[in-house]
Amino acid sequence: MILKDTKKLELSYIPQKILCRDEEIKRLKIFVEGGKAVISGGVGTGKTMLARYIGGDAYINCFMNKTEHRVLEEILRQLNPKFNPAGLPTQKLWSKVEGGKRIILDEIDGMNIDELKHFAYTLSRQYEVGKKIDYIAITRNHFILKQLINDDAIWSTFAGNSIVELKPYTWEQIKEILESRAKEGISAKAYDDEIISLIADIALHSPGHMRTAIDLLRNSALIAESRGFEKINPDDVREANREEWISDLESMEKKELLVFMATAFSCKNKAYANTDEIKDVLKIKEEEYGIKLSENDFERIFQLLVQQDFIYEGKKGYTILNYPIKTLIEEIHERIKR
Ligand SMILES: Nc1ncnc2c1ncn2[C@@H]1O[C@H](COP(=O)(O)OP(=O)(O)OP(=O)(O)O)[C@@H](O)[C@H]1O
Numbered sequence: 001m002i003l004k005d006t007k008k009l010e011l012s013y014i015p016q017k018i019l020c021r022d023e024e025i026k027r028l029k030i031f032v033e034g035g036k037a038v039i040s041g042g043v044g045t046g047k048t049m050l051a052r053y054i055g056g057d058a059y060i061n062c063f064m065n066k067t068e069h070r071v072l073e074e075i076l077r078q079l080n081p082k083f084n085p086a087g088l089p090t091q092k093l094w095s096k097v098e099g100g101k102r103i104i105l106d107e108i109d110g111m112n113i114d115e116l117k118h119f120a121y122t123l124s125r126q127y128e129v130g131k132k133i134d135y136i137a138i139t140r141n142h143f144i145l146k147q148l149i150n151d152d153a154i155w156s157t158f159a160g161n162s163i164v165e166l167k168p169y170t171w172e173q174i175k176e177i178l179e180s181r182a183k184e185g186i187s188a189k190a191y192d193d194e195i196i197s198l199i200a201d202i203a204l205h206s207p208g209h210m211r212t213a214i215d216l217l218r219n220s221a222l223i224a225e226s227r228g229f230e231k232i233n234p235d236d237v238r239e240a241n242r243e244e245w246i247s248d249l250e251s252m253e254k255k256e257l258l259v260f261m262a263t264a265f266s267c268k269n270k271a272y273a274n275t276d277e278i279k280d281v282l283k284i285k286e287e288e289y290g291i292k293l294s295e296n297d298f299e300r301i302f303q304l305l306v307q308q309d310f311i312y313e314g315k316k317g318y319t320i321l322n323y324p325i326k327t328l329i330e331e332i333h334e335r336i337k338r
């Protein structure tokens with residue numbers, strides 16, 4: 001068994017250990033004490049996880065509930081499951097929200113603009129009617145949120161200086177987090193530093209960031225398991241991250257194909273290779289296919305393939321990130337032979 005506990009690698013799971021966010025958690029707790037906080041950060045920087053970790057009495061995704069009315073309905077439903085909001089006007093719903101509760105408003109910039117403005121205004125002014133509703137609002141970008149609200153007075157009451165910005169994780173941080181998540185969810189025999197490094201390399205440049213990292217960790221574990229392996233292979237990670245670019249090989253010349261082949265071969269069954277290894281394999285492949293490359297050819301073509309993202313320069317060496325090597329080698333072979 002590779003996966004000890006699938007639940008622990010689901011996106012909704014709150015990990016036992018939250019790493020690399022000590023400062024942010026400290027500040028968030030202070031703001032939350034004061035009644036309001038805005039978490040701002042790119043995709044997969046841990047916004048939802050942090051808010052859930054701090055905790056709230058209701059959790060609303062505003063992208064899925066775009067109107068003030070829908071958000072309030074959802075809040076009331078969660079705070080008081082017996083309450084039936086059907087047909088009640090917005091103002092009435094506000095009066096039904098209990099004071100002293102904390103509400104998490106995820107993806108708040110997903111609300112319709114007019115609704116967002118009115119909602120933010122009313123929410124942050126509840127104290128004027130003698131009620132305190134605490135909130136953690138989450139946005140991908142607080143500058144854009146501010147522009148959307150487009151009213152300095154509303155913005156300063158709603159967010160003020162209570163903004164916690166989450167910077168993207170570095171490669172080292174992604175690795176550290178992945179390792180701790182793997183420890184919780186995956187059998188210790190099933191992964192090693194190479195696997196974690198490879199996933200971190202992919203995540204670092206993916207728009208999904210840490211979200212991609214966790215997805216890849218889980219999916220490559222599932223793939224390895226379905227193949228009856230006891231250990232995740234680099235190719236399982238590549239399969240999990242597979243993209244459909246194989247037809248791009250059609251436009252490559254034979255010499256390019258050969259350099260690509262040598263690189264793929266050098267990364268077979270492992271995560272990374274260095275140029276010496278690749279050059280050694282290239283010599284063998286040159287004889288095998290009867291194609292001769294000069295040192296200049298190699299340098300030029302290798303750089304080109306790196307530039308075009310066929311070959312990736314990772315933190316621990318060169319590698320291929322988005323196609324399983326075994327199939328790739330077969331595909332290249334077919335085309336060199338032609
Ligand atoms: N510091 C961390 N420690 C452990 N796990 C983390 C950490 N940061 C992020 N994760 C994990 O990465 C995944 C993505 O995090 P999360 O969903 O909170 O990101 P997000 O910022 O809300 O992204 P999105 O903008 O796409 O909603 C989750 O599985 C989360 O548990």
Ligand SMILES: [Mg+2]
Pocket residue numbers: 047048049106
């Ligand atoms: Mg989120």
